[in-house]
Amino acid sequence: MSTDTPRIRRADPINRPQVRNPFQALRSTSKWIFLGIGLIAALIPFIWMISGSFRSEADLFGSPSSLFPTSVTLHGYIGIWQQLPFLRLVLNSFVFAGVTTAATLLFDSMCAYVLSRMHFRGRTIAFWLVLVTLMVPFQVTLIPVFIELFHFGWLNTYQGLIIPRATSAFGIFLFRQFFMSIPAELDEAARIDGASHWRIYWQVILPLAKPAIATVAILNFMNLWNDLLWPLVVTTSPDMLTLPAGLTLFGGQHITDHAVLLAGATISLLPIAIGFFFAQKYFVAGVATTGLK
Amino acid sequence: MVPSFAILGTFVLYPIVQSFVYSFQNVTIGGDSTWIGLQNYITLFKDQQFWNALGITLEFTIASVLVLIVVGFILALLLQGESLANRIVRSVFFFPTIVSLVTIGLVWKFLLDPSIGFVGGIFDLVGLPPVAWLTSTSLALPTVIFVNIWKNLGFAMILLLAGLKGVPQERYEAAELDGAKRGQLIRYVTIPGIRPTMLFATLILTIQSLQVFDLVFVMTDGGPIFTTDTLVNLLYRDAFVNYQTGYASAISFVLFLIIVIVSALQLRFFRYNDVD
Numbered sequence: 001m002s003t004d005t006p007r008i009r010r011a012d013p014i015n016r017p018q019v020r021n022p023f024q025a026l027r028s029t030s031k032w033i034f035l036g037i038g039l040i041a042a043l044i045p046f047i048w049m050i051s052g053s054f055r056s057e058a059d060l061f062g063s064p065s066s067l068f069p070t071s072v073t074l075h076g077y078i079g080i081w082q083q084l085p086f087l088r089l090v091l092n093s094f095v096f097a098g099v100t101t102a103a104t105l106l107f108d109s110m111c112a113y114v115l116s117r118m119h120f121r122g123r124t125i126a127f128w129l130v131l132v133t134l135m136v137p138f139q140v141t142l143i144p145v146f147i148e149l150f151h152f153g154w155l156n157t158y159q160g161l162i163i164p165r166a167t168s169a170f171g172i173f174l175f176r177q178f179f180m181s182i183p184a185e186l187d188e189a190a191r192i193d194g195a196s197h198w199r200i201y202w203q204v205i206l207p208l209a210k211p212a213i214a215t216v217a218i219l220n221f222m223n224l225w226n227d228l229l230w231p232l233v234v235t236t237s238p239d240m241l242t243l244p245a246g247l248t249l250f251g252g253q254h255i256t257d258h259a260v261l262l263a264g265a266t267i268s269l270l271p272i273a274i275g276f277f278f279a280q281k282y283f284v285a286g287v288a289t290t291g292l293k
Numbered sequence: 294m295v296p297s298f299a300i301l302g303t304f305v306l307y308p309i310v311q312s313f314v315y316s317f318q319n320v321t322i323g324g325d326s327t328w329i330g331l332q333n334y335i336t337l338f339k340d341q342q343f344w345n346a347l348g349i350t351l352e353f354t355i356a357s358v359l360v361l362i363v364v365g366f367i368l369a370l371l372l373q374g375e376s377l378a379n380r381i382v383r384s385v386f387f388f389p390t391i392v393s394l395v396t397i398g399l400v401w402k403f404l405l406d407p408s409i410g411f412v413g414g415i416f417d418l419v420g421l422p423p424v425a426w427l428t429s430t431s432l433a434l435p436t437v438i439f440v441n442i443w444k445n446l447g448f449a450m451i452l453l454l455a456g457l458k459g460v461p462q463e464r465y466e467a468a469e470l471d472g473a474k475r476g477q478l479i480r481y482v483t484i485p486g487i488r489p490t491m492l493f494a495t496l497i498l499t500i501q502s503l504q505v506f507d508l509v510f511v512m513t514d515g516g517p518i519f520t521t522d523t524l525v526n527l528l529y530r531d532a533f534v535n536y537q538t539g540y541a542s543a544i545s546f547v548l549f550l551i552i553v554i555v556s557a558l559q560l561r562f563f564r565y566n567d568v569d
Contacts, residue, residue, distance in 0.1 A: 031371050035382055038368070041443070042385050048411050049400045065414030111297035126298070133305040137504055137552055139525055140545045143315065143532050144308035147322055164304035167297040226393030228507040229525075233533055244395035248511055251399060258403055265396045272391055280384060283391055287448065288455045 049269075053077065053262035060258055076259030080267070083260055085238055089246040090267070096161050096231065096242055097224040103166035104220050105213060111167070112175030113201045117187065127176070134169040138229075146233055156240045161231065165224065170290060171216045178212035179205060215286040218279060222272055243268040312542050320538035333543035343544070345519055346527040347551075349434060353523060354502035356438050357445070361498055362491070364442075365449025372450070373457055383454075387447035394444070398511030401440045402427065430520045433513055437521050441508055445501075449494055456490020457483075492563040499559065500552055524548050 047067060052060065053076045055069040063070065080086050115127055145164055146155075154160030186208075187200045195203070206213070231242040232249075241249065247264050276283055316333055318326045337343050368386060372379045389397065404410045405426040413423050426436045464482050473481065506525040509515060515522035515530075524544065532541035 035371065039382060039385055042389065042447075044411065045397070045400050045404055045443075046388075048404060049396075052403065060409040063414070064409050064411060065418045067411065107297045107300070129298075129306065130301070132309075133301050136305070136309055137500070137545075137549055139504065139528055140312050140549050141305055141308035143538055143542050143545065144311035145304050146533070147311075147320075147538070148303070148308070150322055163300065167300040169301065169305070172297060222391055226391075226395070228393070228395050228510065229529070233529075244393050244507075247399065248395055251511075258409060261399060262403065265399050269392055269396055272393075273388075276388065276391055284387065284451055287390065288451050 049262055050266055053259055053266045055259055057257060057259065073259070076257070076263035077267075079257055079260040080263045083257075084246060084250050084264070086246075086264070088239055089241055089243045092240060093225060093243040093268070095158060097221050099158075100162045100165050100224050101217055101220045103162065104168050104171050105217055107167040108171030108216065109175045109206065109209065109213070110201065111172050112179055113197075113205060115172070116176050116179040117184075117200070117205075118197070130169045130172050134173060142229070142233060149234060154234075156235050156237045158240075160234050161240070161242075165230065168216075168220065171220065174216055174290065175209065175212055178209055182208050211282075214279070214282045215289075218275065218282045219286045219290065222275075222283070225272060312545060315539050315542035316546050318539045320542070322536065322538060326539070329539070333540050336540065337543050337547065342519070342522070342527060343547075346522045346524045347547075349521060350503060350505070350523045350525075352434065353438055353441070353505060354499055356435075357441050357502045358495060358498045360442050361445055361449040362453075362495060365446055365494070366453050366491075368446065368450040369453040369457055373454060383447075383450070385447075387451055389444045389446075390448040390451075392444070394507035395511050397440065397444050398508050401443075402512050405436065427513055428517055430517050433517055433521050437509060437512055440512065441502070441505065444508075445498065449498060452494040452497070453487065453490060456487040456494075459490065460486030488563060492559065495563070496556055496559055499555055503548065503552055503555070 044067070051068050054072045054074070056071070056073050056075065059066075059070050059073075111130075115123060115130075149155050149160045149164070152160070154163075182205060187195075187204055190200050190204050226244060227242075228244045228248060231245040235241050235245065238246070243264070247261065247268065251261050251264075315326075317328060317330055319329050319332075320326045372383050372386075405412050407413045407423045407425060412426075416423060424432065427433050460483060464486065465478060468478055468482050504525055505523050506529065509521050509523050509526050510529070513521045515526045525548070528541050528544045528548070531537040531544065
């Protein structure tokens with residue numbers, strides 16, 4: 001595992017060789033004692049979550065000071081399929097996060113291509129409008145969008161969940177910054193060879209923009225997968241809820257067995273954890289450069 | 294560009310204007326809306342619930358951001374080396390950043406549960422009395438703040454680490470040649486060097502904290518007796534439970550205004566324009 005940074009915009013500071021500065025003298029035993037306590041505090045909730053999902057209620061109540069099960073039971077993982085429309089929740093989460101991310105990648109990169117490569121009146125205003133949408137908090141638009149979706153009859157539908165989120169100002173911004181760093185000579189050469197804008201976008205710019213694509217894809221998928229407020233507002237029927245909304249709503253009402261909810265929490269964490277394990281540098285770089293998560 | 298602008302226009306730009314209009318109306322979803330001028334805002338400023346939520350949101354934000362910046366900076370200093378151990382420890386601290394607040398809220402709620410939670414179990418083991426972390430009016434807010442800090446510490450660390458590594462090595466070398474001591478290096482090289490990143494991290498963390506919703510919704514739902522009721526929780530309840538749509542729009546604009554003011558103050562405080 002490494003925290004290297006792929007190149008986003010210019011050379012990234014994280015990738016520079018080892019910096020030697022006055023703080024490095026702080027390396028000592030006390031540092032590792034301090035960090036050790038921090039590590040325990042960081043890890044215990046996850047260990048307890050996973051172990052708790054394999055424990056019986058009697059075991060949880062009987063020995064709360066134990067971090068591990070006295071006997072392993074799978075009833076949490078069996079119960080979650082019986083007590084919740086769990087397959088549906090997982091499916092909804094994948095459709096919502098997956099389709100929205102795919103659409104965002106396409107729309108944002110096309111929009112960014114136009115903003116960085118074509119010259120037309122109002123280009124600057126268009127870019128400023130993107131920046132405005134980036135700055136206004138999501139809660140301001142939530143209520144009017146809810147009412148719009150109500151009038152479209154899109155509440156409790158996939159299009160209602162997906163389409164309003166199918167482009168993101170942050171993605172447009174990130175792609176535009178990245179495209180600006182690609183030398184214009186490349187597409188001029190392609191244009192002399194007779195390539196259209198569409199071909200330049202698809203065959204010249206996009207293949208060079210893989211790090212930006214990975215960053216936008218990962219951050220978007222993670223945000224959508226983890227989001228609570230939006231699915232909670234747009235969907236009310238149990239058939240359309242996503243995992244976080246389902247776990248929150250059902251967790252409050254129907255389920256009294258802790259292992260079942262812990263099993264749900266563990267499963268909902270899996271895709272993101274697996275992604276993190278294999279593509280950690282994109283997570284870290286994306287978060288560090290954009291401040292979004 | 295057309296699809297993007299169609300979506301941004303329909304679902305972001307137009308709603309911003311619409312939301313502003315709603316905040317002056319008595320809105321009935323699917324029915325007629327009546328213009329009531331400043332009435333929503335007047336009611337809002339007389340509303341005990343609003344002042345309560347505003348106070349709690351500010352308390353939550355100030356406490357979270359202060360601890361996150363200070364401890365996050367210490368972690369970034371300790372872990373800036375590129376040894377394998379440092380990189381692994383950084384990954385562990387960063388991991389909660391990518392986990393959903395629902396999962397984290399749920400797990401911490403159970404961890405702190407007096408009868409099944411590990412925390413209670415350990416307290417019992419060392420002979421301490423059980424503590425009602427989330428059901429006590431005095432402890433619920435500090436507990437939620439703690440969990441928020443726990444989740445975002447690695448995030449703050451990574452942001453600040455990028456700033457620390459962005460300070461050019463040559464500045465340290467030049468200062469050393471001029472005979473600067475360690476304290477002076479920190480004072481005159483490190484701190485000015487990371488100021489833009491400090492600002493960036495503080496702004497991002499503040500804006501995020503002001504918008505807190507998920508964690509509170511999952512852990513306490515604003516309780517007990519509204520002691521953890523934040524602005525967005527209030528907004529959610531008024532808009533989607535009580536259907537006071539115009540009133541909730543007014544809350545959203547007050548939230549927006551607070552975010553703008555706080556951001557402007559921070560930009561001033563850090564004298565962002567002086568740097569570079």
